[in-house]
Amino acid sequence: MISPNYYLVTLVIVLIANVPCEAQLSSTFYDRTCPKALSAIQTSIRQAVSRERRMAASLVRLHFHDCFVQGCDGSILLNDFTGERVALQNNNSVRGFEVVEAAKRAVEAICPGVVSCADVLAVAARDATVAVGGKSWIVKLGRRDSTTAGSKALAESDLPRGSDSLQALISNFANKNLNERDMVALSGSHTIGLARCVTFRARIYGNDNVSIDPGFARLRQQQCPQTGGNDNLAPLDLVTPNLFDIKYFKNLEQKKGLLTSDQVLFNGGSSDSIVQGYINNPRSFLSDFGASMIKMGDIEPLTGANGIIRKTCGSAN
Numbered sequence: 001m002i003s004p005n006y007y008l009v010t011l012v013i014v015l016i017a018n019v020p021c022e023a024q025l026s027s028t029f030y031d032r033t034c035p036k037a038l039s040a041i042q043t044s045i046r047q048a049v050s051r052e053r054r055m056a057a058s059l060v061r062l063h064f065h066d067c068f069v070q071g072c073d074g075s076i077l078l079n080d081f082t083g084e085r086v087a088l089q090n091n092n093s094v095r096g097f098e099v100v101e102a103a104k105r106a107v108e109a110i111c112p113g114v115v116s117c118a119d120v121l122a123v124a125a126r127d128a129t130v131a132v133g134g135k136s137w138i139v140k141l142g143r144r145d146s147t148t149a150g151s152k153a154l155a156e157s158d159l160p161r162g163s164d165s166l167q168a169l170i171s172n173f174a175n176k177n178l179n180e181r182d183m184v185a186l187s188g189s190h191t192i193g194l195a196r197c198v199t200f201r202a203r204i205y206g207n208d209n210v211s212i213d214p215g216f217a218r219l220r221q222q223q224c225p226q227t228g229g230n231d232n233l234a235p236l237d238l239v240t241p242n243l244f245d246i247k248y249f250k251n252l253e254q255k256k257g258l259l260t261s262d263q264v265l266f267n268g269g270s271s272d273s274i275v276q277g278y279i280n281n282p283r284s285f286l287s288d289f290g291a292s293m294i295k296m297g298d299i300e301p302l303t304g305a306n307g308i309i310r311k312t313c314g315s316a317n
């Protein structure tokens with residue numbers, strides 16, 4: 001006769017196996033369920049960046065803006081034009097959606113319904129960085145997707161602004177468990193990409209009270225008038241705008257940071273020594289950047305039974 005204990009133990013095992021646990025992200029998450037996912041994403045991102053170098057910058061930023069609003073849950077990718085997508089910091093600014101969607105399609109073609117959009121974006125940000133000369137890092141995986149976008153108000157309070165002071169930036173990142181060094185390293189991604197005149201006008205006309213190289217100010221004023229031309233673009237790194245290097249930090253040393261939030265990182269405050277350290281040891285920037293991207297990718301992910309795997313990134317199934 002089978003003892004009653006046998007049934008009890010079996011029941012407990014069945015129950016435990018069905019309880020969704022608070023899973024941790026892991027770099028091997030898709031090793032069994034979709035072993036070719038990462039190479040499919042990489043191929044897709046390499047193609048997109050070779051078509052347009054700026055896309056590398058846009059993808060890195062998209063991952064950042066995803067993670068800072070409601071966690072790294074792919075929420076920014078949803079085609080909801082009432083929430084975070086139309087926040088001041090995103091509206092008419094974030095881009096790269098069709099590239100993420102194409103990478104997701106490539107993954108869906110080999111293993112449908114397995115890989116989240118949040119993970120596709122995290123991998124895309126890494127592959128984009130590498131495609132323009134950055135150093136690789138190991139992306140942790142297993143994020144699931146949100147069913148809704150973050151609100152406009154949440155995005156406006158949680159995303160930093162180009163006019164922010166050093167203290168504001170430090171506390172904004174601290175709210176996401178990122179320290180001052182992470183903040184400086186991650187700002188180093190402004191070594192690639194472009195910004196709109198409206199985001200740096202106050203600075204180049206001397207209205208932010210943060211010192212600026214006069215020749216650089218005049219140069220930028222040529223494409224960014226006092227009124228009008230809000231969407232005119234300028235490179236965040238005037239020296240090598242398409243290369244992931246430390247020129248961004250060198251510019252700060254020369255008071256040629258484009259945004260106020262760039263220049264405050266080297267303006268006689270606590271982060272000067274971090275910037276100086278990266279200039280002295282470029283490799284330390286490249287490795288810190290990867291480590292901080294891993295930390296950023298850990299912000300409030302949906303795991304286990306939370307969230308969904310979207311079929312397309314723009315809509316919640």
Ligand code: HEM
Pocket residue numbers: 054056057058059060061064092093094095160161162163164169183186187189190192193194195196197199236259261
């Ligand atoms: C420290 C606080 C930060 C502030 C205040 C800030 C602000 C900005 C602003 C105002 C722009 C220009 C947007 C436009 O004109 O449409 C921009 C662009 C960009 N940001 Fe940041 N950012 C910050 C941190 C970061 C971080 C942490 C990352 C990534 C890890 C990042 C990546 C980028 C990239 C790559 C671009 C260029 C995007 C493109 O060309 O499409 N930024 N940022």
